[in-house]
Amino acid sequence: xxxxxxxxxxxxxxxxxxxxxxxxxxxxxxxxxxxxxxxxxxxxxxxxxxxxxxxxxxxxxxxxxxxxxxxxxxxxxxxxxxxxxxxxxxxxxxxxxxxxxxxxxxxxxxxxxxxxxxxxxxxxxxxxxxxxxxxxxxxxxxxxxxxx
Amino acid sequence: xxxxxxxxxxxxxxxxxxxxxxxxxxxxxxxxxxxxxxxxxxxxxxxxxxxxxxxxxxxxxxxxxxxxxxxxxxxxxxxxxxxxxxxxxxxxxxxxxxxxxxxxxxxxxxxxxxxx
Numbered sequence: 001x002x003x004x005x006x007x008x009x010x011x012x013x014x015x016x017x018x019x020x021x022x023x024x025x026x027x028x029x030x031x032x033x034x035x036x037x038x039x040x041x042x043x044x045x046x047x048x049x050x051x052x053x054x055x056x057x058x059x060x061x062x063x064x065x066x067x068x069x070x071x072x073x074x075x076x077x078x079x080x081x082x083x084x085x086x087x088x089x090x091x092x093x094x095x096x097x098x099x100x101x102x103x104x105x106x107x108x109x110x111x112x113x114x115x116x117x118x119x120x121x122x123x124x125x126x127x128x129x130x131x132x133x134x135x136x137x138x139x140x141x142x143x144x145x146x147x148x
Numbered sequence: 149x150x151x152x153x154x155x156x157x158x159x160x161x162x163x164x165x166x167x168x169x170x171x172x173x174x175x176x177x178x179x180x181x182x183x184x185x186x187x188x189x190x191x192x193x194x195x196x197x198x199x200x201x202x203x204x205x206x207x208x209x210x211x212x213x214x215x216x217x218x219x220x221x222x223x224x225x226x227x228x229x230x231x232x233x234x235x236x237x238x239x240x241x242x243x244x245x246x247x248x249x250x251x252x253x254x255x256x257x258x259x260x261x262x263x264x
Contacts, residue, residue: 013168013169013170013173014170016168016169016170017166017168017170020166020168020200035230035231038200038229038230038231039231041200042200042201042202042231042235045168045200045202046202046203049168049169049202049204052169053169095238095239096239103207104172104176104204104207104208104210104211105203105204105207106203106204106206106207106210106239108203108206108235108238108239109202109203111238112202112203112235112238115234115238116231116234
């Protein structure tokens with residue numbers, strides 16, 4: 001099946017859960033395994049948290065936008081903010097690198113996103129914002145499970 | 149949600165629900181306070197009932213390991229899900245993972261279970 005969605009919400013921490021929940025519902029028709037669900041949820045959570053706390057510093061007014069396309073069993077998703085942007089994307093993607101150690105950010109977000117998705121690209125301009133794009137292909141829906 | 153019990157100098161933190169950045173910020177100081185309450189020699193993170201965790205969990209656990217440094221305290225990560233285990237392994241915390249009951253973990257650290 002083909003499906004497409006857009007979700008926008010203001011930059012408050014409470015919306016991390018909203019984004020995870022909405023995106024989990026979006027992939028439900030793919031009949032994902034529990035592990036696929038939790039890996040996908042983690043990707044969403046990391047990207048959205050970055051946009052909220054790094055992009056917008058939890059300003060409560062600016063919008064984070066998720067856009068997702070499902071094409072058969074492949075999901076392409078972008079998480080976009082028009083906030084601070086990342087000064088050095090390559091450095092930001094290094095494991096354990098964080099600009100917010102005082103907030104106990106582990107610096108593992110991008111490592112996790114890279115590991116749990118098939119493809120990850122990050123485009124960022126300082127002062128203009130960041131777009132993180134993922135692709136994840138889910139295991140094909142078997143006949144037995146589609147009969148359910 | 150975090151349920152915290154201190155048993156014979158070992159803080160047992162039982163987490164449930166979803167641990168993200170928002171939740172970590174909500175429970176951090178309570179967990180730290182129970183460490184600073186004194187004479188703590190270990191912390192056990194019981195994740196058996198935790199439905200979801202992202203990298204905020206890593207930050208939370210690393211931060212409490214720092215709290216434990218003055219006490220030379222040990223950290224045990226108990227019963228994480230397969231996805232969580234991957235996240236811990238990426239972060240170099242894989243060696244702290246144990247799959248057993250809280251009682252067994254307490255026993256291994258040398259805690260004595262007191263009857264209530």
